[in-house]
Amino acid sequence: MNRTGQCLCGAVQFSGTPVGRGQVSVCHCGQCRRWNSGPLMSLDMDGVVTLTKSDALVWYKSSDHGERGFCRHCGSGLFWREPGATLGWGVSVGALDDVTGVQIAQHIWIDDKPDFYDFADDAPRKTAAQCVVEGE
Amino acid sequence: MTNTGTKTGQCLCGAVKFSAEDVPHQIGACHCAQCRRWASGPYFAVAAPGLRFEGEENIGRYRSSEWAERGFCKLCGSSLFYRMIKEDRYMMAVGSFDDQSGFELSRQVFIDEKPGFYDFAQATKTSTGDDFFVRFPDLKGT
Numbered sequence: 001m002n003r004t005g006q007c008l009c010g011a012v013q014f015s016g017t018p019v020g021r022g023q024v025s026v027c028h029c030g031q032c033r034r035w036n037s038g039p040l041m042s043l044d045m046d047g048v049v050t051l052t053k054s055d056a057l058v059w060y061k062s063s064d065h066g067e068r069g070f071c072r073h074c075g076s077g078l079f080w081r082e083p084g085a086t087l088g089w090g091v092s093v094g095a096l097d098d099v100t101g102v103q104i105a106q107h108i109w110i111d112d113k114p115d116f117y118d119f120a121d122d123a124p125r126k127t128a129a130q131c132v133v134e135g136e
Numbered sequence: 137m138t139n140t141g142t143k144t145g146q147c148l149c150g151a152v153k154f155s156a157e158d159v160p161h162q163i164g165a166c167h168c169a170q171c172r173r174w175a176s177g178p179y180f181a182v183a184a185p186g187l188r189f190e191g192e193e194n195i196g197r198y199r200s201s202e203w204a205e206r207g208f209c210k211l212c213g214s215s216l217f218y219r220m221i222k223e224d225r226y227m228m229a230v231g232s233f234d235d236q237s238g239f240e241l242s243r244q245v246f247i248d249e250k251p252g253f254y255d256f257a258q259a260t261k262t263s264t265g266d267d268f269f270v271r272f273p274d275l276k277g278t
Contacts, residue, residue, distance in 0.1 A: 008170060032231075033180075035148050035215070036176050036214075037215045038231055060212040062148055068213060069213075070208075074174070074198040075208025076175075077214075092173075092176035093176060094169075094175065094177055095173050099251050103253050116163065116239045116241050118257040119254060119255070119256060
C-alpha cells in the first residue's frame with residue numbers, strides 16, 4: 001500500500017511503499033533520541049521513496065553507517081538511510097498522512113533506552129550488539 | 137520535590153549547546169499530530185528555567201502556531217525546543233540532555249491525538265487537547 005507524507009511545514013513531501021502493512025522500528029539509541037527528543041519511530045520502506053517536493057531537504061551524516069534527512073524550514077526529522085543509499089530508507093511514521101494499519105515490529109538499540117519510559121507492546125527487543133550483527 | 141539541578145545538553149552535531157538551572161524531574165510527552173510530524177513520535181519535553189544557549193546562531197525557529205515556535209539545529213536537524221512565545225516558556229527536548237538520570241515521565245498531553253499503534257507502559261497523568269485550551273484560554277481560536 002502506497003503511503004504519502006510530509007514535514008510539518010509541507011516543504012518536503014514524499015510517497016512510498018512500506019514493507020508489509022507498515023512495520024515500525026522504534027530506535028532507542030542516544031543519537032536518535034538527541035535528534036528527535038525521544039525514540040525514532042520509523043517505517044521500513046520497500047523500494048524507492050519518491051520525493052515529490054524536496055528543495056528544503058537536508059542530509060546530515062551522523063555516522064559512517066547513517067545519514068538523517070530533515071526539513072531546513074521547520075526542522076522536522078524525516079528520513080534515515082545508509083549514506084547515499086537509494087533503497088532501505090526508514091521514514092518518520094509521524095510524517096505520514098495516514099497511519100492506519102501500521103504496527104510496531106521491533107525495538108532496536110534497546111540497551112540505550114533510558115529508564116523513564118517503556119513501551120507497552122511485546123514486539124521483539126534487540127540490543128545494539130544484535131542490531132550490528134543484523135545490519136540495523 | 138527537589139529538582140535535578142543544573143543540566144547541560146546539545147544537538148546531535150554539537151553546533152548548539154545549552155545549560156539550564158533547576159530542571160524538574162517531571163517530564164511530559166506530547167502526542168499531538170504536529171509534534172509527531174516534527175519528531176517522528178511523541179515529543180518528550182521538560183521545562184528549562186535559566187536557559188542559556190551557545191551557538192544560538194545555528195538555531196532555526198519555525199512558527200508552528202500563533203502562540204508557539206519550534207527550535208532546531210540548522211546543521212543536523214535535531215529538535216531542540218518548543219517555545220510558547222508570549223509566556224517565553226521553553227520546553228526542551230529531553231533527548232538533547234547529556235545526563236537524563238532522574239527524569240520521570242509524569243504527564244502525557246494531547247492524549248486524544250495519540251494513534252493506536254503505540255502506548256507507554258507508565259501510568260501518568262493525561263490530558264486532552266481541550267484541556268490544553270482550558271489551561272491557556274487565550275489561545276483558543278488562534
